[in-house]
Amino acid sequence: MSLIPYGKQNISEDDIAAVVAALRSDFLTQGPIVPEFEKTVAAYCGTNHAVAVNSATSALHIACIALGLGPGDLVWTSPITFVASANCARYCGADVDFVDIDPRTYNMSAASLADKLAKAKASGRLPKVVIPVHLSGQSCEMQAIHALSQQYGFRIVEDASHAIGGSYQGDKVGSCRYSDIAVFSFHPVKIITTGEGGMAVTNDLELAKHMARLRSHGITRYPSEMTHPPHGSWYYQQIELGFNYRMTDIQAALGMSQMRRLDDFVAQRHAIAQRYDDLLKDSVATTPWQHPDSHSALHLYVIRLKLGAMKTTHREVFERMRAEGIGVNLHYIPVYRQPYYAQMGFRPEDFPQAERYYAEAITLPIFPGLTDIQQGEVLRRLLTPSGYQTIF
Known part of the structure; x- marks a missing residue:
């Protein structure tokens, strides 16, 4: 008996040709295709910047760090999500709490969030970051959540792992109209795939530059970010502790091809x-x-x-x-x-x-x-x- 899976990738001959072309190119990683993929996704979403990484989990992690999350801070997210939506906070040493879901959309309830925030303010411990999760690909009520962020002072990371290709109030999910950062997943069961992979999108140049450093060991090649003038054109500096979260050009080539469909x-x-x-x-x-x-x-x-x-x-x-x-x-x-x-x-x-x-x-x-x-x-x-x- 053959299994009918709940989800699977859809790979075309064009996808295969794109990957083969990347394999035959001069760069298997850290080449030109990753920036091209980033620009394509950013343009599709109507956002200014995109940072491709090896998974959505990695994107959530560097998003939290870029927003200054650390020990003693608090993140709220939805309880109906994959564990990565909460784990990214724990990687930073932050605490985690959950906001109950809306009974119709199954997303984080904006009403429950408002109620919980009022109680948290009274008790003296508000979240630093809220991570709404667009379950099944349907956007959370981001306008209401953003309004609460303005009132209570938290930052927003949209876990849009399910939602590339979706829209909210006429804007593509990932426009970051109501958030600081949005994160996509390109796992094989998702809307498009790069095999494994993820991406963080943002309209904030400084957040984008910070996440780009974090995905590659905290290293910069920009003299403006260095502690002293470079020794030569070969020079780079590690200015913070980062990670090896890079996406390969092979993966990006598949992603570029998938974006066309x-x-x-x-x-x-x-x-x-x-x-x-x-x-x-x-x-x-x-x-x-x-x-x-x-x-x-x-x-x-x-x-x-x-x-x-x-x-x-x-x-x-x-x-x-x-x-x-x-x-x-x-x-x-x-x-x-x-x-x-x-x-x-x-x-x-x-x-x-x-x-x-x-x-x-x-x-x-x-x-x-x-x-x-x-x-x-x-x-x-x-x-x-x-x-x-x-x-x-």
Whole structure:
């Protein structure tokens, strides 16, 4: 039985040719293709600067450092995300807390954020950085979050790992209209891929220069950033402790080629999602709600099971579908439930919406190239035990 995965890359002959051309070029890394890829993504998003790195996790890490995050500081993020959204703060020695999710979008709730900020101000410890996560590719309510940042003085990093190709209020996600930095992922299951890879985009030149140094050992070749005049044209200085987070030209070549199909990828995802919406209407599943301000990139298609109507359990549905060749997934286990974070004293009852979501959510397959036959099989395996097979 062949597995229908929840997501997968879509590689064309043009993509392969672009990678082969990079392999035959003079530069496999630190060459001209990475800057070209950065300019392409920045132009697409309508932002001024982009810094390509080897993963979105690395991009989140250097974004936090560039914003001055350190020991004693506090970061707030969503509990329904991959652990990297919180881990980036811990890498800097900062503390982490979570803001409960909106029951419709499953993103960080702007109302819960406002309430938590008011209480934090009264207690005397506000976050230095807030990291909203654009779950499934749908933007958070960034205008409201930005307004709160102006009121309470925190910086914003958009974890847009799922969301390249999406829009918010008519601007592309990554425009940084309402944030300091936005971060994309180019993992194979994401909207476009570089194999592994990520990127931070910003409108702030100093933040961009700082992140560019951090991705390459904290080294600069710009005399204006050095502590004394260079000894010669060969000279460079390490002016801070950085990392080896560089993206290769091979990866960037794939990314450049994939960018040519980005809008088509998103359109295909919307067509698949619309068919799911239509066929799951009035069924035992709640389909994703889309905020009118947002045009999602639809990295994920997450349903919530009406378990009472199904007369089964969340686990039984998940394991049955996996056993029948449908690669469903669950995005995500609330981060505060992970043993590393649970030991910090987080209480699940403090995040009621996240808990309800976790008890009901399942991610169905969605990716360019998913056929109608495959999609029908996904739905048949989901719905047949509940007596809904007649929709086919």
